Amino acid sequence: MDKLVKSEDEAMLADNARGFLDEAAPVRALRDLRDAGRTHDPALWRRICDMGWAGVLIPEDAGGADMGHAAAGVLAHEMGRTLACTPFLSSAVIAATILRRIGGERAKSAMAAIAAGELTHALAIDEAHKFAPEATAMTAERHGNGFRLSGKKCFVVDGGFADRLLVLARTGEEGLTLFDLPADRAGITRTAQGMIDSRDAARIAFENVEATGDDVLGQVGGAMTALKPGLEAGQAALAAEMSGLAAGAFDMTVGYLKDRKQFGQPIGSFQALQHRAAHLWCEIEVTASAILNAGRVLDTDPNEATLAVSLAKARATSTAQLAVMEGVQMHGGIGMTDEYDMGFYMKRARVGSEWLGDYGYHAEQVAALRGM
Amino acid sequence: MDKLVKSEDEAMLADNARGFLDEAAPVRALRDLRDAGRTHDPALWRRICDMGWAGVLIPEDAGGADMGHAAAGVLAHEMGRTLACTPFLSSAVIAATILRRIGGERAKSAMAAIAAGELTHALAIDEAHKFAPEATAMTAERHGNGFRLSGKKCFVVDGGFADRLLVLARTGEEGLTLFDLPADRAGITRTAQGMIDSRDAARIAFENVEATGDDVLGQVGGAMTALKPGLEAGQAALAAEMSGLAAGAFDMTVGYLKDRKQFGQPIGSFQALQHRAAHLWCEIEVTASAILNAGRVLDTDPNEATLAVSLAKARATSTAQLAVMEGVQMHGGIGMTDEYDMGFYMKRARVGSEWLGDYGYHAEQVAALRGM
């Protein structure tokens, strides 16, 4: 396995990404989007696709850059730092990983469309308030040569605008099956959810939606073969995003501690705050190791990545939550105002904590794999 | 229920106890006892009995002072403050409460002997590494008119020197039965355990120990009727002891913070230590409420005291642990030396945490009673 240090390529990628995002997608961009009542900025996504980020996990023969999961984590981290609002995780990470695992010509052309920014995908998996794929109740009954899908999904991230939906459903005795459907297929109704992080999510109802065998990704009853790697890629990238979010909130907080004066001195000179800031920095550093490790393991040993990925997501969740809680508290009143950016970090941290499995879910995965 | 404020009587009792213990049983006394290779100081216990403390829960007609559980908690708290090494909990709280619940003339004379300091009792209940009375495996088989007891107990606090043993055993289908036996009955072998808190505990083997019906406390198979109140009284008093221990360790720490200079100033002027000390004080104050409440509930509504008692023991455990950990850390190197008293607090806190149910045990009791 490669070392737990960013390679030169990765460092350069991070620098470039940071430069671009500071200009094109600072927190203000998310604020403007929200104030305009929108949850997606196609122009931003277009620019990102033009830089090739959407193809980070897509083979070169499908028009991708094939840089791997560690590199995807580098990009996600930088996007987390500025809370860039894009379908990167849904499309370029989760859908791309699933399609790549499926393989074949159709998947290849779908990946090419993702890399080129022609199509966006969303993963419709949750049905209740917690991530629990194995508890999927939505049905895909065999009907003639095809299937009829009925059920409800919620918290479909980027599902409000995605062109295609990857839908997990239960096929009788055969088990869980993954479908790849156009979002406008008859019987599909999408309802936007007013999310606290101002990003896109939808509640989606499926009422006797017709699907053919061609709409099935992989084998009937064999959803997990491709879904599991897709989920793990998404979890690792989300963890990377949250580590970037933590770093962004932390930088803002340390800046405030240096600037803000109270009782005649910068508040950052108060030892109690210094120690808390230093502790937070330590937590962020430790989480960074878990993030980089998850990327490395996904790139070298993807079938044995669960421990590394769950470790990364668990650590990223607790660290991001600590970073935003300390961030708001150390900012005092101003941190509570909508005018200031810290609240955006706090709200995104909360959504990121839940998406694709929360702390408890991933901690239990770690425990199980460590025999505890 | 009485108010959550010490009554005048209780306040006076506390003052008197503090004065006595500072003189007769400071930490140095425990140290001297340990250095002399002993675990019990009969002379100290004699003086305590002469003051009437051993009768705090014993009716006046049996020679007790009948002051109630809140008062017992006041005494235990003060004993915890100086780590006074006495069989107060085993004899004057647990055994006395059990005997009182049993009632009758024999119990009355046994209580009189406790109050007068003529007999000490120990509760032999644990068999494995965790408190779990319901899992008792030791057997008391019916044999002729009586019973034969076989099995092993461990962590019998004060069991190395107690005159009598209250022993929990399983009687066939009838369930758990409580026996009151002289410690020197044939077939009983006691082995001293070298406890980290320098107090007394024994591993006790029972090999075909003969017991008669007269040795049974209460009904065969009905141990819990009297044992449960006894355990709860003991848990509440132990919690009070641990709250006193926390207060003692805290006072020592705050004293050190004021005296000790480093980098040219008293270390207590450093804000990070100030905030940690203040936080610890808050935890101690909050725990004090739970302790007093447990005493009040035991005095007014003893059959519904489980929640209050488990709350007190859980809080006292976490608070005492925090107090000794902060105490050692804030003292730096000197806190690690045997020469300094802080280590005695730390070791007693660990033993107190385990005895009669640890944090997890009591937290689960709280959870169950709160429907969680």
Place this chain on the structure above:
Amino acid sequence: MQDDDRLNRFRSEIRAWLEENCPAEMRDGRITDDAICWGGKNWEFSSDAQRSWLERAAARGLTVPRWPAEYGGAGLSRAEEKIFLEEMERINARPPLKSFGISMLGPAMLQFGTPEQKRHYLPQIARGEIRWCQGYSEPGAGSDLASVQTRGEDMGDHWLVNGQKIWTSYADKADWIFALIRTDREAPKHKGISFLLIDMDDPGVTTRPIRLISGASPFCETFFDNVKVPKDRIVGEANRGWDVAKYLLTHEREMISSGGTGLSGGRALGAVMAQMAGEPSAQDPVLRAAAIRCEVDALATGLTIERYKDMAEAGKGVGNASAMLKYMGTELNKRRHELIMSACGSAALEWDGPVGNRAADWLRTKANSIEGGTSEVMLTILARRVLGLPGA
């Protein structure tokens, strides 16, 4: 014994009274700001039930149970009040009225006000006729509350007030404001402040809501531009307003802390856990363990609030130790709402989603440990004044 009899009788009476007077709609246990009546000239009752519940309670003195009857209270003892609150909780009754007049100005006025002021202002508060807000903080001052810059120039029969306050809770909905104003600019920081009462309708008073991260705007900025304040609109002596403010801060701390604790709050977490997860123990042991720890701490903190109230009634001054209640209560409340959010999962990630506006409640708690003195200020108060640790 006689005492117990009297209290038992009181319990029966109050239970019967509640049975008769508390409308069924008011028995849903909701205690959030939007469910409870705050009163004031512009209050719009959410229902007839809310109105009659206020009117009946006020007529019986039970909006301010411990205040003397002559000022609109019921003159209850602490023990009686406890029974009243227990009986309220038993039927899950909403409080009939909540206001800063009740929790803050009233106590200050009872302590520092003139007889005329008490007779004039307190009954208006008790009946929910006048809604008050608090003007302490100023921009840039943060935790340093005594650095008041808003000035009141002595013009003989009135002060001419100019300046700006921030974090004035619900100033946009309030009728009057009580505010700290610097009336002597030469005196030391804590010595030149007065505690003035200002009608929000007076010329020169304007207010602007501050949007918070929760989307709500409970706080405002409030501006004073040549506002004339007559000389009798002062609580306590001129330039001694800091005494009143300190007294009030203690009350505020207790109020904020108890908002976050108590048995009912504790039940909230357990109930949410059960509701959201079916068999909670089976679903997420790590979350459940955290919830149990929170419950243990919540119960003990609730008992501590009780204990401090009992101590206060027993004449044992609580003083700076109230900073403990504020600190522990608000930090606990933050923990609890983090756990509630976790228990609710994605259902709580929407504004006004399927489980109500949990997210707004959660975000609101983040302010608890900032407003009324940050947790850091509380810890410093405790370290210096209670523990006697030396200054740097």
Place this chain on the structure above:
Amino acid sequence: MQDDDRLNRFRSEIRAWLEENCPAEMRDGRITDDAICWGGKNWEFSSDAQRSWLERAAARGLTVPRWPAEYGGAGLSRAEEKIFLEEMERINARPPLKSFGISMLGPAMLQFGTPEQKRHYLPQIARGEIRWCQGYSEPGAGSDLASVQTRGEDMGDHWLVNGQKIWTSYADKADWIFALIRTDREAPKHKGISFLLIDMDDPGVTTRPIRLISGASPFCETFFDNVKVPKDRIVGEANRGWDVAKYLLTHEREMISSGGTGLSGGRALGAVMAQMAGEPSAQDPVLRAAAIRCEVDALATGLTIERYKDMAEAGKGVGNASAMLKYMGTELNKRRHELIMSACGSAALEWDGPVGNRAADWLRTKANSIEGGTSEVMLTILARRVLGLPGA
């Protein structure tokens, strides 16, 4: 690819070598101070196996795998060392030798020593012939390491050393001590200190063990009474010893932190939980949840130590950030041992009880966050030097 081939070949070689040379008795994974050989003139081997394991490893350079061969090492690269350690862990091998010479003096001497010093001292360390201890702390100085009072008067060809050190680990068992001595009393605090090497057998050196709360006495007080130290027994330049000390502190932090983490340490907790509680999940969910959190943090901290080693090898200076490893590693280790104690219950409350001396191990961890710079000092270093926060 070629690299990989080379490393794979190395792995095969080292595996075969271990198979042949590591005695079966040394494959029990014990890493406590009493199980491992510390070497020195007075070392008494606990078994023939311990002796031959040391001799074989030293002959192959594997007591100090990364040191150059000319100084007794095996000259391994970081990647090779990693493989060596993995293979050691695979067979649960005890380290053949542990000493402050290896972990502290060696690195300092490799960096600051003269060629003569390296040739003289390093092979003795590598072979376990000379056992070193460290003389930094002094009574009353606490975290303020640079306030060295022990003085060395310049007598021309030697320094005359007088004073006292404290917390000198295993000084009573050591042959030599490396110590910070004030050789210029006029210079500013950090500028007048030298890093001297002193033979414990020299006249005037005495030592006295300090009994700890765990009952053990790993630390001593060490006294210098007119001890003559020849001028060539110095590492680095005279009065520049603080540079050496700072360099070493970084190493010490890393060593102390890694003692507390790593995958094997993590397994220890899980194994204890399983061993003690049968079905741990069924028994105490609150404890299990805390253990899981600890495991998550331990794994991530272990990876961080790996990452920092990789960074160091990649030439990216770690510098003050090593304070993070020290802080996080030692605090984690305290947490882990609290949990191990809880998992073992009353079985761990005896000295040398049925589960071994868990209590002594637990109490030992309390010193980790004090020795080598307290957690508080680490946090201040990070706040000031890494985060750039201002001084008070």
